[in-house]
Each structure stands twice: as C-alpha cells, then as structure tokens.
Amino acid sequence: MAQRGIINRRMIDTLRDAPPEIVSEALALSVTPDMVPQTDVELIACLASWEWRIFSGQLYKIMTKDPEADEDDETAVLVVPFIPNRAQRKFLDRLHTRNVILKARQLGFTTLIAILWLDHALFNADQRCAIIAHSLEDAGVILRDKVKFAFNNLPTYLIGEEGQNELPLFWLSKDSETEIVFGHNNSAVRVATSARSGTYHRLHVSEMGKIGAKFPLKAKEIVTGSLPTVPKTGxxxxxxxxEGRSGEFYRIATRAEKNTQIAEATGRRLAAKSWNFHFFPWWEEAAYVEDPANVDLTPADEEYFLDLESQIGRKITPEQRAWYVMTREDEQGGDAEKMWQEYPTTPEEAWKASTEGTWFAKQLAAARKQGRIVPSLPKLTTVATHTFWDIGHGDGTAIWLGQEVGAQFRFVGFIEEWEEDYEFYCRRLDEEADKHGYRWGYHHLPHDAIQKRQQMNSRVGREGRRVNSAEEMLQALRPDWRFHIVPRVDRVINGINAVREEFASYWFDATECAAGLVHLERYSKKRNTVQGGFTDEPLHDEHSEAADALRQKAQGYRPLASIPRNHEPHGRRSRPHRRAISGMAV
Structure with missing residues (x-):
C-alpha cells in the first residue's frame, strides 16, 4: 500500500471528506490493478476503482492453507493478499446479474464471493448482501473466516487502530455471528440458511447441490422465497x-446451460433475470498436477483420458493424469462417481451417476438401445389412459399416465409434487385430459390408500380434521373416476422384480416423462454399511415415489376392455357436483 509516512490522520480526513478539487483530480487519474498509490489523490483514485480493490492484492487479505505444511496439520494457515485466481478471473469476466456455477472443488468461489459482497457493502450505502449455506454453522464459518477476517485485516487507515478515540472511516454498528452492519453507510452482510424477507442486492447460495440433496424442501424454499428477493439490477x-440428476440445482443449472448456449450461438444478450451458466472443470486448474512417477495408470485410465481429450479438444498432460488418478484413489476411495461429482471433466459428466446398486439400470439401457424411450409418443384418444399412483404421507406424490396399445404399454406422462392436496393432483390430471383428450381408465392407488388418516386442510365444524382414506377423498373429489386399489406385496423387492420382468413391454415419452425417468435411473438399493456393497432393500429417498408408483402397474394393473359410451373426454361432459373436501397428501 502507500508508504507509512503518507498514512496519517490527514489522509483519513481527506478520505472521509475530500475537497471537490481532490476528488475531481482523483477521478481523472487512470488506475490499473498494479498501481501502488503514493499520494492522497492516488489513494482516493485507487479506492474508487472496483478493479483495483479486487485485483490489486493491496486491500483484502484471506486465510489459506500452507502448501508446504503437512496435509494433516490443520493449524498451518497463511495470511495472504487476495488476488483472484484463473477460474475466479474467468468468472468475473462473464459476471451477469444471475449466475449459476457448476465447478470442481477447491477453486475458491466462496472466498471470492465473500470478498465481492464485503467490497460492495463497504463502498455502497444501504446495501444488503446475503450468503446462504446448508447449515447455520457453515454459514457462520463463512462470515467469520472470510468476510469478517477480510474486514478486520483492512489497512488501518480504513478501520483505525486499537485504542483510537475517533471513529475510523469504516466501522461496525452491529457484529454478531450471523450479520455485520456497517455504521458508516448502513450496509450489511448476513449469513443464513434461507433469506425470505426484505431485499437483497447481492445473494450467494453456497453448495446448492448439497442443500437440495439433503434438504429438498429447503432448496425449494430458496428458489421460491430467497431468489425473488434480489431486484432485477442485483x-x-x-x-x-x-449432486446427481435431480433437485433444484440440477434443474436451474441445466436450464441455464441450455439458455447460455443458445445466447452464445445466436449472439443475443441474456436478459437480466436469465441465468448465466459457468462451468469450471478440474483440468483448467493449474495446481491439479502430480509427479507421474508416483502413480500407476491402468488401461481403463488411459482410455478415459483419450476419450476426455476428444471431448474437450486438448491434451491432458501426464502430470494432470497422475493427479486425477491419485485424487480418485486416495481422496475419493477409488469411487469414480464421486470424482465425476467433485472434479467433473464436462457438465454432462458432473450429472452422471454410476449404475452400481440401482434397480432398473439394465432395463433402462435396453429400452434406450431398442428405441423404446422416444422424444414423443402419440397421445391416443381411442384407448383408455390409466394412472398409477404413489401417495406420500409426509413425502411426495407421483403419478404415471399410461396407455395399453397392443403388446406395448406406453407411459405418456408423469406428475409429481410435494406438499399438495388431492385437489391439486385431480386438477393436474384434468389439465392433461383437456390437453390431450384422454379418456380415463382406472386410477390405480397403492394398498394403503384405503387406510383412514387425519387429513390436513380438512376441518369440518368443531369436530376438527376429517378422518378419511385417500380413496374416499379422491372419490369425493371426482365421483365419476374409477379407482382400483392395488394389492399389497409381501416384500417391496417382489414388486420391483415384477416391474423388471415386464419392463420389455414398456415405452416412455422422454419429454413428458423426463423427471420420472431420472427417478427410475437413480432408484437404488440400500448400502450395507457393515459388509459393504448393497442390500436387497430399496433406499427410500426422493426417487422412491416415482418407482413406487410404477410398481402399481406391475402389481395390479386392471385393463379396461372398452370405454363406455358415456365416458367422454374431460371438458365435453357436465361435471358432477363436488363435495368440499380437500386433504393434504403429505
């Protein structure tokens, strides 16, 4: 920074209330990131430059692990000037109002954004900056070790010295474990697990994939509650x-990638509220190298790197290959899928999942090879359209729509949602019927649909919540629909095997059933934590509902030989009076 003799009380006064002529002179100066200010005017000019503040390394400091220290020594920390690395600079060059970053690990993006938010709050009045993490503990660490650390290590001419009587240029009016508020301009930086109220001019959601995998409802809340708090110019x-091909991060990132590719191909600018996709693979990071003499590569490894080179159009050095294999074996325990997630080569690989331990991998692969998963299937009005349900009690609800056409059973639609009542699903099916002219066959419900439960959102006078079964609630909402209760199987695996046995007759509309197919791909077995490998029991997770709904087809499909003459497509008949019953399907 400036020479020690220049950093004095006079300069602080100048910075706080600089005369107009000095400000004019400062703003007229040309500032570059490598400039070292030697005068009051130069310092004001530098502090007025965002590029100088972020890229010079003369203002902010960060903590980093000592590269020369032992790997197990967690106390080996260096305090170094913050200068954006290659990946961070690339991101800043393409910074947009809405940004999605799919990345390899340890590229420093959380640190970068913490510095950006701190800088924005320091130099702009009445701003609100927020950082969301998957736990409050992790959020607090980000505030303490990245935001507060950088602030507390600013030059003393900005934050003052210990024992100083007068207020420094920058000072805190609030300092807690979750928020700091600056007294000099009323701007703030806070951390949380969600941010619903107020306006946030800067919002960072850290590790959104992990939030979605562990807390899908929290991820949904971030999308519906936190993201809208940012104004168009924020x-x-x-x-x-x-974290796999599902969840809010997957949906946002894949849409953003597609839209960004279209914008780049056509030369159009992204709209302010359109997401800009950023991808940072492991092979772009210069530090990810290792001595090839320390690592043995298998023929499968060599084949992988040859395929990688053909995809990215550049060579992967022996040092990079050695680093990748060593990291996979030592850090990820030889797990290729973890490497795809933590250190992706391409965006497609990042979402890729191993088929080990999944129930329907072979069946889906055969369906694709045989052309039974197609972009679109015809929606016939001359045959019955059946539905197959899994009704969640505390989980989601999934529904497959299918038509029997000769020896084929064609799945032409898939519906899923969480925390919605039965009326919601009836309306969605009405919409599908109106759109495609469907004539309903049987609506196949799981065996527990006849069990009576207290239903949410179903208060009746003073008696409290109504006690009904799902079948009763649905029949009351749609009296003219045919419902069929599928018998229970002794073990879930028997139902899964029934699906696998008849899968060769299944056809799928890849567009209408996209989400359902992802769930089938990821539907997996429980891991055996004692002996390793997998058990013969299914893992209950966000992919279960779609698979359980599909089981109803194999376990108890009830065909309809003919459609009664009076059963017209929805919208061409008079609707019977509905009883005012809802029922939350959770």
Whole structure:
C-alpha cells in the first residue's frame, strides 16, 4: 500500500471528506490493478476503482492453507493478499446479474464471493448482501473466516487502530455471528440458511447441490422465497458441485446451460433475470498436477483420458493424469462417481451417476438401445389412459399416465409434487385430459390408500380434521373416476422384480416423462454399511415415489376392455357436483 509516512490522520480526513478539487483530480487519474498509490489523490483514485480493490492484492487479505505444511496439520494457515485466481478471473469476466456455477472443488468461489459482497457493502450505502449455506454453522464459518477476517485485516487507515478515540472511516454498528452492519453507510452482510424477507442486492447460495440433496424442501424454499428477493439490477450467484440428476440445482443449472448456449450461438444478450451458466472443470486448474512417477495408470485410465481429450479438444498432460488418478484413489476411495461429482471433466459428466446398486439400470439401457424411450409418443384418444399412483404421507406424490396399445404399454406422462392436496393432483390430471383428450381408465392407488388418516386442510365444524382414506377423498373429489386399489406385496423387492420382468413391454415419452425417468435411473438399493456393497432393500429417498408408483402397474394393473359410451373426454361432459373436501397428501 502507500508508504507509512503518507498514512496519517490527514489522509483519513481527506478520505472521509475530500475537497471537490481532490476528488475531481482523483477521478481523472487512470488506475490499473498494479498501481501502488503514493499520494492522497492516488489513494482516493485507487479506492474508487472496483478493479483495483479486487485485483490489486493491496486491500483484502484471506486465510489459506500452507502448501508446504503437512496435509494433516490443520493449524498451518497463511495470511495472504487476495488476488483472484484463473477460474475466479474467468468468472468475473462473464459476471451477469444471475449466475449459476457448476465447478470442481477447491477453486475458491466462496472466498471470492465473500470478498465481492464485503467490497460492495463497504463502498455502497444501504446495501444488503446475503450468503446462504446448508447449515447455520457453515454459514457462520463463512462470515467469520472470510468476510469478517477480510474486514478486520483492512489497512488501518480504513478501520483505525486499537485504542483510537475517533471513529475510523469504516466501522461496525452491529457484529454478531450471523450479520455485520456497517455504521458508516448502513450496509450489511448476513449469513443464513434461507433469506425470505426484505431485499437483497447481492445473494450467494453456497453448495446448492448439497442443500437440495439433503434438504429438498429447503432448496425449494430458496428458489421460491430467497431468489425473488434480489431486484432485477442485483446480483445472484448459485454455486455448487453436482449432486446427481435431480433437485433444484440440477434443474436451474441445466436450464441455464441450455439458455447460455443458445445466447452464445445466436449472439443475443441474456436478459437480466436469465441465468448465466459457468462451468469450471478440474483440468483448467493449474495446481491439479502430480509427479507421474508416483502413480500407476491402468488401461481403463488411459482410455478415459483419450476419450476426455476428444471431448474437450486438448491434451491432458501426464502430470494432470497422475493427479486425477491419485485424487480418485486416495481422496475419493477409488469411487469414480464421486470424482465425476467433485472434479467433473464436462457438465454432462458432473450429472452422471454410476449404475452400481440401482434397480432398473439394465432395463433402462435396453429400452434406450431398442428405441423404446422416444422424444414423443402419440397421445391416443381411442384407448383408455390409466394412472398409477404413489401417495406420500409426509413425502411426495407421483403419478404415471399410461396407455395399453397392443403388446406395448406406453407411459405418456408423469406428475409429481410435494406438499399438495388431492385437489391439486385431480386438477393436474384434468389439465392433461383437456390437453390431450384422454379418456380415463382406472386410477390405480397403492394398498394403503384405503387406510383412514387425519387429513390436513380438512376441518369440518368443531369436530376438527376429517378422518378419511385417500380413496374416499379422491372419490369425493371426482365421483365419476374409477379407482382400483392395488394389492399389497409381501416384500417391496417382489414388486420391483415384477416391474423388471415386464419392463420389455414398456415405452416412455422422454419429454413428458423426463423427471420420472431420472427417478427410475437413480432408484437404488440400500448400502450395507457393515459388509459393504448393497442390500436387497430399496433406499427410500426422493426417487422412491416415482418407482413406487410404477410398481402399481406391475402389481395390479386392471385393463379396461372398452370405454363406455358415456365416458367422454374431460371438458365435453357436465361435471358432477363436488363435495368440499380437500386433504393434504403429505
């Protein structure tokens, strides 16, 4: 920074209330990141420059692990000037109002954004900056070790010295474990697990993929409650490693990638509220190298790197290959899928999942090879359209729509949602019927649909919540629909095997059933934590509902030989009076 003799009380006064002529002179100066200010005017000019503040390394400091220290020594920390690395500079060059980052690990994006938010709050009045993490503990660490650390290590001419009587240029009016508020301009930086109220001019969602994998409802709340708090001119950054082909991060990132590719191909600018996709693979990081003499590569490894080179159009050095294999074996325990997620080569690989331990991998692969998963299937009005349900009690609800056409059973639609009542699903099916002219066959419900439960959102006078079964509630909502209760199987695996046995007759509309197919791909077995490998029991997770709904087809499909003459497509008949019953399907 400036020479010690220049950093004095006079300069602080100048910075706080600089005369107009000095400000004019400062703003007229040309400032570059490598400039070292030697005068009051130069210092004001530098502090007025965002590029100088972020890129010079002369203002902010961060903590980093000592590269020369032992790997197990957690106390080996260096305090170094913050200078954006290659990946961070690339991101800043393409910074947009809405940003999604899919990345390899340890590229420093959380640190970068913490510095950006701190800088914005320090130099702009009445701003609100927020950082969301998957736990309050992790959020607090980000505030303490990245935001507060950088603030507390600013030059003393900005934050004053210990024992100083007068207020410094920058000072805190509030300092807690979750928020700091600046007294000099009323701007603030806070951390949380969600941010619903108020306006946030800068919002960062850290590791959104992990939030979605562990807390899908929290991820949904972030999308519906936190993201809308950022105004059109504000900046949002969602960053994460991948966590499979499902969840809010997957949906936002894949849409953003497609839209960004279209914009780049056509030369169009992204709209302010459109997401800009950023991808940072492991092979772009210069530090990810290792001595090839320390690592043995298998023929499968060599084949992988040859395929990688053909995809990215560049060579992967022996040092990079050695680093990748060593990291996979030592850090990820030889798990290729973890490497795809934590250190992706391409965006497609980041979402890729191993088929080990999944129930329907072979069946889906055969369906694709045989052309039974197609972009679109015809929606016939001359045959019955049946539905197959899994009704969640505390989980989601999934519904497959299918038509029997000769020896084929065609799945032409898939519906899923969480925390919605039965009326919601009836309306969705009405919409599908109106759109495609469907004539309903049987609506196949799981065996527990006849069990009576207290239903949410179903208060009746003073008696409290109504006690009904799902079948009763649905029949009351749609008296003219045919419902069929599928018998229970002794073990779930018997139902799964029934699906696998008849899967060769299944056809899928890949567009209408996209989400359902992802769930079938990821539907997996429980891991055996004692002996390793997998058990013969299914894992209950966000993919279960779609698979359980599909089981109803194999376990108890009830065909309809003919459609009664009076059963017209929805919208062409008079609707019977509905009883005012809802029922939350949770």
């Amino acid at each position: 900046i949002t950054v969602i960053e994460s490693t991948a």
